[in-house]
Amino acid sequence: MIQPVIVGAGPAGVRAAQALVAHGLRPVIVDEGVSAGGQIYRQQPGNFRRSGDALYGFEASRARNVHAAMAALDGKVDFRPRTLVWNAERGVLDLISGERTERLSYTHLIIATGATDRVLPIPGWTKPGVYSLGGAQVALKFQGCAIGDAVVFAGTGPLLYLVAYQYAKAGANIAAVLDMASFGQKFRAMPAMLSRPAVFAKGVYYAAALRLRGVQVHEGSRPLRVIADECVAGVAWHDGTREQELLCDAIALGHGLRSETQLADLLGCEFAFDSLSRQHVPRRDAAGRTSVKGVYVAGDGAGIMGADAAEWAGERAALALLEDASLVFDRKRADVLERELARTARFRTGLEGAFAFPPSWAAEAPDDVIVCRCEEIAAGDLRAAVRESGVSEINRLKALTRVGMGRCQGRMCGAAATEILAQACGRGIDEVGRLRAQAPVKPIPFGVRA
Numbered sequence: 001m002i003q004p005v006i007v008g009a010g011p012a013g014v015r016a017a018q019a020l021v022a023h024g025l026r027p028v029i030v031d032e033g034v035s036a037g038g039q040i041y042r043q044q045p046g047n048f049r050r051s052g053d054a055l056y057g058f059e060a061s062r063a064r065n066v067h068a069a070m071a072a073l074d075g076k077v078d079f080r081p082r083t084l085v086w087n088a089e090r091g092v093l094d095l096i097s098g099e100r101t102e103r104l105s106y107t108h109l110i111i112a113t114g115a116t117d118r119v120l121p122i123p124g125w126t127k128p129g130v131y132s133l134g135g136a137q138v139a140l141k142f143q144g145c146a147i148g149d150a151v152v153f154a155g156t157g158p159l160l161y162l163v164a165y166q167y168a169k170a171g172a173n174i175a176a177v178l179d180m181a182s183f184g185q186k187f188r189a190m191p192a193m194l195s196r197p198a199v200f201a202k203g204v205y206y207a208a209a210l211r212l213r214g215v216q217v218h219e220g221s222r223p224l225r226v227i228a229d230e231c232v233a234g235v236a237w238h239d240g241t242r243e244q245e246l247l248c249d250a251i252a253l254g255h256g257l258r259s260e261t262q263l264a265d266l267l268g269c270e271f272a273f274d275s276l277s278r279q280h281v282p283r284r285d286a287a288g289r290t291s292v293k294g295v296y297v298a299g300d301g302a303g304i305m306g307a308d309a310a311e312w313a314g315e316r317a318a319l320a321l322l323e324d325a326s327l328v329f330d331r332k333r334a335d336v337l338e339r340e341l342a343r344t345a346r347f348r349t350g351l352e353g354a355f356a357f358p359p360s361w362a363a364e365a366p367d368d369v370i371v372c373r374c375e376e377i378a379a380g381d382l383r384a385a386v387r388e389s390g391v392s393e394i395n396r397l398k399a400l401t402r403v404g405m406g407r408c409q410g411r412m413c414g415a416a417a418t419e420i421l422a423q424a425c426g427r428g429i430d431e432v433g434r435l436r437a438q439a440p441v442k443p444i445p446f447g448v449r450a
């Protein structure tokens, strides 16, 4: 008997489930969130009454479609919200819901676990009042509140403008947007971004709308440090010629996204370096098949491609599953989906060029900046380990310093630590390896007895 399981009920997971149900299967969908929708189409609590337009803006109709697709699957899938997959083995997953644990068997697995913020630390980033960009957005979208009375958005990536715009639209006070990407970078990336003109136009609109509302937007700037005593009181930043200071009581910091790849790693899937996101991601074919038979990856968890691509990739992975299980599937539809995904890949290249990773971050990060907040490991500790032991591999650095060994298991600090290591030992970021995943992939309550 075929028992497909999908981890993640974001756009990728929902479309995968829909395709499987359309072909007569009854998948289990597991998501740690309270409802389906994932990051972009996150639903508000049941007692909130904001309209779809207020919540999702231009994406309101897509959000409605994904939510409706999930609602139509009611009774046809086994949906397990508020349930975390904390470990994965061949043929079985370990789940936790509240304090209840369970083992769930599968014959085929679609991993659609999405992404998280990549945050490059600056001194003071662990002070109360500093949030990740995604965290700031969750506060607004889910809890209906702003992270502060005067908010600075700093870092790089399209989410910087989107979240700042959403705050401005909701009436929040924005002290400034400090964008590390320069205008020239974006201009040069324009031809590739025009491969998806509508998405490109939205980005231009967000930036223009912020300026029209009188928000200070500083392109090509660099946040230097958080000014704080107990809590955030401001930020020091560099405008390209001189240092400046800004007053604020909250900072949303983010430098693009990183794929959540731990489950594929625990299952022994092969990984390959993705130069666009500067991260190792599961090796996959155009349909999402990994190197492990019966395991598929889709959406941002397989490489950052955005929400539309996540929907196509989820459906494509489901069609691959059907094909591999010798069930009837629509080959023409599979080809259409692959073409759309290829077109998005070109757009993605442009986007990563426009908001390129700040190349000098690792060299400029001061020795005393905390990289791993769980274990309180600073950049200088990592550099000292490189100097003293000649380490040039990230798991070895972890063993020597405990970086990435805390509650987040490197999900927050892994990217920054890898950058510091590569710079300190003079190797490419693709040469210093990736932090191996360990279960539990996310924190689980102390009270749980396995």
Ligand SMILES: Cc1cc2nc3c(=O)[nH]c(=O)nc-3n(C[C@H](O)[C@H](O)[C@H](O)COP(=O)(O)OP(=O)(O)OC[C@H]3O[C@@H](n4cnc5c(N)ncnc54)[C@H](O)[C@@H]3O)c2cc1C
Binding pocket: 007, 008, 009, 010, 011, 012, 013, 030, 031, 032, 033, 037, 038, 039, 040, 041, 083, 084, 085, 086, 112, 113, 114, 115, 116, 117, 133, 134, 135, 137, 162, 257, 260, 298, 299, 300, 301, 305, 306, 307, 308, 310, 441, 442
């Ligand atoms: C914080 C954040 C905010 C974003 N906001 C926007 C936005 O406003 N606009 C935009 O265009 N793009 C946004 N993005 C990017 C956008 O979310 C993605 O492109 C899109 O949602 C990808 O869809 P997905 O289905 O691959 O993953 P997601 O939508 O991220 O869905 C993944 C789902 O998997 C679940 N999950 C993950 N790990 C586990 C596990 N171990 N066990 C159980 N469940 C698990 C999560 O709860 C989540 O619901 C955002 C990304 C992030 C990280």
